[in-house]
Amino acid sequence: MSDLPQYLESVAKTIDRMIDRHFVDKAGELNKASAHLLAAGGKRLRPAVVMLAADAVKPGSSDELLPAALALEVTHTFTLIHDDIMDGDNLRRGVPTVHVKWDMPTGILAGDVLYARAFEHICTVSAKDDAKVRAISLLAKACADICEGQHMDMSFEHRNDVDQYEYMEMVRKKTGVLYAAAAGIGAVLAGGTAVQVKALYQFGLNTGIAFQIQDDLIDLLTPSEKSGKDQASDLREGKQTLIMIKAREKGLDLSKYRRELSPADINAAIKELTDSGVIDEVKKIASDLVADSNRHLSVLAPSKERQLLMDVGEYFVTRSY
């Protein structure tokens, strides 16, 4: 049995405490709006990847790098706040989104404040200055890529001919690069060699893409009671996911599911996609990505943390919510 759940829980507690100290306990309405989603929970997976990457490169180094781990969670949250405005979403993590609880301008500013705080926190890490500059550069590049990924994702809404290549490029930017940056930043701040940093960056990129593909599978396969989300919403909205793209390649017509779906409808869709082999193919793409990311980790000496990183990849593609 892996130690991963316990490890993730311990990182989450540490990050939660930092969030309380640096965000929740601050006065002022804009600070409250900035802290709102950050304090609403979350698995703190990106901070865990920062810390595991650091310890895998240099055992015991992660304690010094907590502000960088926090910076990754803060960056992730800023993108969620802005995405929620763009997508018009009302609920996230069981709480009203920032622009709904406050208003659109406050939502934009709350995200912008977190954006700044991410860079402020990463500047405070105890590490060599050249490593800090490289880490900051990685984070900035990831932020620009995430914007492009979100822009691609929105442009897909008006299309029904997105191919696998475009989908993978969108997911690479929207989700992959921030996991890549998390692992790369942990490695670079811990004093990793160029080879180690690159390997961990690639590990993060692949597992991040696999994470998103699994998210698409969960949307279809996991009942709402378990996921807390609306089951099969992607299907109903005709979203260009890998499932949709693979189905189209096989000549399946999923447009009939672009309407309110009963549990029986959803089961019919799942059966159709399973029987045609779409589900298995999509699962295989995700697990191949994780297998490939594990190969990248072979440049690292065996360690508890290297194993935990592999467990993270495995967890990303086996979780059902």
Added chain:
Amino acid sequence: MSDLPQYLESVAKTIDRMIDRHFVDKAGELNKASAHLLAAGGKRLRPAVVMLAADAVKPGSSDELLPAALALEVTHTFTLIHDDIMDGDNLRRGVPTVHVKWDMPTGILAGDVLYARAFEHICTVSAKDDAKVRAISLLAKACADICEGQHMDMSFEHRNDVDQYEYMEMVRKKTGVLYAAAAGIGAVLAGGTAVQVKALYQFGLNTGIAFQIQDDLIDLLTPSEKSGKDQASDLREGKQTLIMIKAREKGLDLSKYRRELSPADINAAIKELTDSGVIDEVKKIASDLVADSNRHLSVLAPSKERQLLMDVGEYFVTRSY
């Protein structure tokens, strides 16, 4: 006659070329949206302050720091793009604003991309790594402050009892800190001492605040033909400017001007505010700030660049558009 106009023109040309290379010539719709306002002109005052501060600390150092000068202009432009969404403004620098030419989500993302690029560019400067980390930290802190300043400014819209202290705090954050960061970043990257960096930061802060106060005066006093803006729009909208606050202190009722204003109405308002001494008092606050910022510069050896910095302050409070 000061060399300042010629100097500013030369910096603007250099920055314009960098903008063409790094932003305008990039493919993709989101890059086009990000480049739109950046390429629409502008005086490039913040880059000039970065470079003058650097050269005032270490002659000839500014050539190496062009990416940092660019980063300040990019940061300023990101804030304008997001402000235009929040304020619902349709025109800026004679072109449609980003969210109008594209849409609101693209406006948010275009600003977010520039935000990232600012940090990316400052990371590429040729300077000592510890100086780069301090410069990045200054920029990040400025970004967070600007958000708070904009939030305060928006909150003033629902009030008619803003006092001078609150106004100055808002302007300090919304406009002052980015000039402060510009001067501080130039100084720190050029290898300035702690005393020099602090002095230049304070110089930038005071002149930045004075710049905004002068903007309020221009809104009232400069005819539209000259300013390219709608004359007396602050008065019409009941905006809490220093002019409004000083008038209230003197018992003047400006609420009668919260309506469509004819040229005769505007002249009447100007006469009332001039006769009561409001205009002179506001002008004095701005020029006192500039005088104070010049005192900060006395820690620097006399140089052409130190004089040009003083000329910048003088220009900020004497310009009529």
